Amino acid sequence: MADAPRTVLISGCSSGIGLELAVQLAHDPRQRYQVVATMRDLGKKGTLEAAAGKALGQTLTVAQLDVCSDESVAQCLSCIQGGEVDVLVNNAGVGLVGPLEGLSLAAMQNVFDTNFFGAVRLVKAVLPGMKRRRQGHIVVVSSVMGLQGVVFNEVYAASKFAMEGFFESLAVQLLQFNIFISLVEPGPVVTEFEGKLLEQVSTAEFPGTDPDTLSYFRDLYLPASRELFHNVGQSPQDVAKVIVKVIGSARPPLRRQTNTRYTPLTALKAVDPSGSLYVRTSHRLLFRWPRLLKLGLRCLACSCFRTPVWPR
Numbered sequence: 001m002a003d004a005p006r007t008v009l010i011s012g013c014s015s016g017i018g019l020e021l022a023v024q025l026a027h028d029p030r031q032r033y034q035v036v037a038t039m040r041d042l043g044k045k046g047t048l049e050a051a052a053g054k055a056l057g058q059t060l061t062v063a064q065l066d067v068c069s070d071e072s073v074a075q076c077l078s079c080i081q082g083g084e085v086d087v088l089v090n091n092a093g094v095g096l097v098g099p100l101e102g103l104s105l106a107a108m109q110n111v112f113d114t115n116f117f118g119a120v121r122l123v124k125a126v127l128p129g130m131k132r133r134r135q136g137h138i139v140v141v142s143s144v145m146g147l148q149g150v151v152f153n154e155v156y157a158a159s160k161f162a163m164e165g166f167f168e169s170l171a172v173q174l175l176q177f178n179i180f181i182s183l184v185e186p187g188p189v190v191t192e193f194e195g196k197l198l199e200q201v202s203t204a205e206f207p208g209t210d211p212d213t214l215s216y217f218r219d220l221y222l223p224a225s226r227e228l229f230h231n232v233g234q235s236p237q238d239v240a241k242v243i244v245k246v247i248g249s250a251r252p253p254l255r256r257q258t259n260t261r262y263t264p265l266t267a268l269k270a271v272d273p274s275g276s277l278y279v280r281t282s283h284r285l286l287f288r289w290p291r292l293l294k295l296g297l298r299c300l301a302c303s304c305f306r307t308p309v310w311p312r
């Protein structure tokens with residue numbers, strides 16, 4: 001007899017990776033999942049509902065959830081049958097980019113409230129049930145920036161590093177309860193994430209930032225980042241496919257990078273634990289050899305660097 005479907009709660013399903021993941025799980029050919037696709041603003045549910053098609057109301061329901069609000073989390077869980085979540089996907093997140101001097105502490109705190117404390121809030125809410133049932137899976141949409149810092153992304157990277165440290169620590173205790181944790185680490189993904197950042201950057205004045213730093217940001221970093229998204233960016237569908245595999249795995253991995261084209265960059269840190277290779281190479285590529293960086297990124301886009309690793 002087939003197992004009962006597992007209830008999967010996903011945060012941040014109004015667009016991007018969360019939306020794609022919700023739809024792919026809801027269309028699972030073996031109907032292994034009951035998806036609770038959540039978003040903070042239900043006014044945006046149209047795209048998800050259209051993409052869900054016949055799954056809507058069958059294997060997928062839409063619910064309101066703001067990860068920054070205790071009340072919203074409690075209200076959402078109270079609407080789930082038995083309050084039981086088998087798989088929690090912490091996907092909701094926001095970015096922040098720009099010279100540090102020009103960013104407000106309020107904007108930085110919002111990044112941590114959403115990306116880090118938002119995930120912690122949800123975990124605290126579902127963990128007692130998972131522990132009682134001695135089963136569960138917590139999936140975290142982290143980032144390659146949870147593994148290595150990227151220039152002009154200090155606060156966003158810090159929020160993802162915080163997630164990595166928190167969930168790696170928790171993973172040890174939870175194995176004792178048969179609960180698994182998986183940190184999924186995408187590189188650049190072509191979603192609204194980048195557009196929101198570019199919009200924020202186009203109107204921001206970054207007050208208090210010196211002209212040299214502003215010029216490094218606008219004239220070197222932004223074009224390099226655009227080039228990177230263009231050449232190495234993954235689709236949200238591809239990232240969701242990797243997460244579906246992680247969720248379906250009998251022994252889920254603690255970490256899974258999703259983008260083989262980005263792995264030469266993460267490898268710079270992995271092969272030199274002192275960190276110097278990554279920092280010095282990034283510095284040289286950005287500030288001294290922007291033309292080589294452009295060429296390198298184009299090279300990553302073709303198949304010459306593709307290694308036969310995940311995702312197949």
Ligand SMILES: NC(=O)C1=CN([C@@H]2O[C@H](COP(=O)(O)OP(=O)(O)OC[C@H]3O[C@@H](n4cnc5c(N)ncnc54)[C@H](OP(=O)(O)O)[C@@H]3O)[C@@H](O)[C@H]2O)C=CC1
Binds near residue numbers: 014118143189196
């Ligand atoms: N795109 C990329 O290059 C990468 C993204 N990631 C991570 O992937 C995750 C998904 O991002 P992605 O799909 O790319 O971007 P999107 O901007 O398309 O999706 C982000 C989602 O998070 C939601 N969200 C933001 N704040 C809250 C909140 N307080 N409560 C609930 N939901 C909230 C957004 O809702 P709303 O529409 O209301 O704003 C939206 O649904 C994020 O954690 C991001 O850090 C990781 C690596 C790379």
Ligand SMILES: CC1=C(/C=C/C(C)=C/C=C/C(C)=C/C=O)C(C)(C)CCC1
Binds near residue numbers: 143144186281
């Ligand atoms: C590593 C690196 C760069 C930029 C990387 C970027 C911009 C990564 C973006 C990742 C995202 C968007 C993750 C989201 O979570 C530069 C500046 C090209 C210089 C060379 C090294």
